[in-house]
Amino acid sequence: MVDVAHGKPAEFAGPAPSPASRLAPYALPIFLVLMIAVAGIISPAFLSANNISNMLLQAAPLGIVVIGQAFVIILRGLDLSVSSVMATSAVIATSFSGQNADVLPILLIAIGIGVATGVANGLLVTKRSVSPFLATLATMIVLQGIRFAYTQGAPSGNVPPLFRTLGSATWNGIPYNIMLLVVLAAVFWVLLAKSRFGREVYITGGNPTTARLLGINADRVTIVGYMISGGLAAIAGLVLSGYVGIVDNWVGRGFELDSIVAAVMGGISLAGGRGGIIGGLFGAAVLIVVFNAVLLFGLPVQFQIIIKGIVIVAAAAFYVRRSR
Template structure:
């Protein structure tokens, strides 16, 4: 028996540039281009700058959620509670019953606090109690839903600081503010995943948890941190979405839990963990939004979107 100590080389390296990854990325870009061509043929006004900005504004809240979901998927997890976190964050925003913009930092701090608590709950259940990610995050979804309905008694709200309209619908130098938030998050989280030691640990844990343990990585801590990041980002996305739609109900963000997983998987993030990037996941968001627009422009039943989502997940998982 050898006395050698395991080194980092015994665990898989992060998702660095490789021929396979290049081909996947170019395949996504080609598919995106085909979608753009299809939609622009169906609607010649689609390629106008103003319309493209509107599409990006529509895609921004989902894009923000997908960034958080990517962290969890990379460590072999998934988070079904993101939509419920978004809705609870939105309800929390209206609970202050104020139109004073000076309260916005307090509202954001409260939402981030909510995200931290939910993320810790999910992470501890998955990493420490070994509950499956599906069951753990489904449980927190149900708990949050119950808390929302108990607190609001099912009522909706629209009392928000005017600053939320700026976040969701406003523009800075002609660029949608929610898109700028998405870009900022992409840069920060892209750095964390691809250039920081913590990002390397995420890929090692997702690619080979046993190997990561052998080289001294605290896999439980990495997994918990990823769930916290995901929930915090979802809470912020909930506030951005509130600003976009202009009001709050109990189901704000409904469907984002599945859409975020579908978009990430379509963008090359492996459900089995350890492979994928934020850039690819965001390409998946654009493709998903364009496909939904194409369904509407073609006059097809909107329920076809659900079928497409299922087919996409199966196809992407098989690749």
């Protein structure tokens, strides 16, 4: 017998995929829809236009960080410095006169610091063979110290109105920051999924030795990946500063873990070489929905921490199961 569809003997066609295996790639989106439905049944206010708009406002900064974190994790790394880059960008946003004329220099300085942090992380990982955990932890602490020395522990100043608009305003109910997230996601999805550099990222993350044998400069690819993560974290910090309005030295705290958890939940492998930006963004959406539901149901904010821990354990267990 011949398998007509594939032109090979039927005995080699393999068993038909089970319904569960067919649904596996869509497990997270299905889970997200079910969570939203359940939350809406428990509290109709959850599905109100105001609450949905508020969730989108909160999701944009995390989503921007997740895009950069996706590149790093696919390259077998992780970036703990993103939260410190975000806080530093927020402090820079309030270090000028607070007028829109300062937006361009703020952007250039903030993104420059983020990219420079990424270069430092990449060099430590590739040239000095420092583990990504220790390398990015070190740059996080260094940035934190510089930030505290600069602000004397108490940042002051106003965020330019343009950042306030970008971070907290809406157009016909659609937040401007979610529009920015969509644009960035589209640009970096094309870069990762359709470009030569994207193929080099997956090959390097899958097996750096193979990448070198194929003529790929694995060190350069890794450094660029960290630069992307740092630059996007800087942008996320500026967006978040516009959302919160009042800046302190801890803006963005927790985003380093949240972005890693979102990426892993979205199917990005900690072993490198697998996953994509869209999955990571779905993971971020799950976290935002969970955190919002906790507050809307009137539970103490401490439940967010407990649930975050449970989500981390579940994501780790899911990752191990998928690897097997």
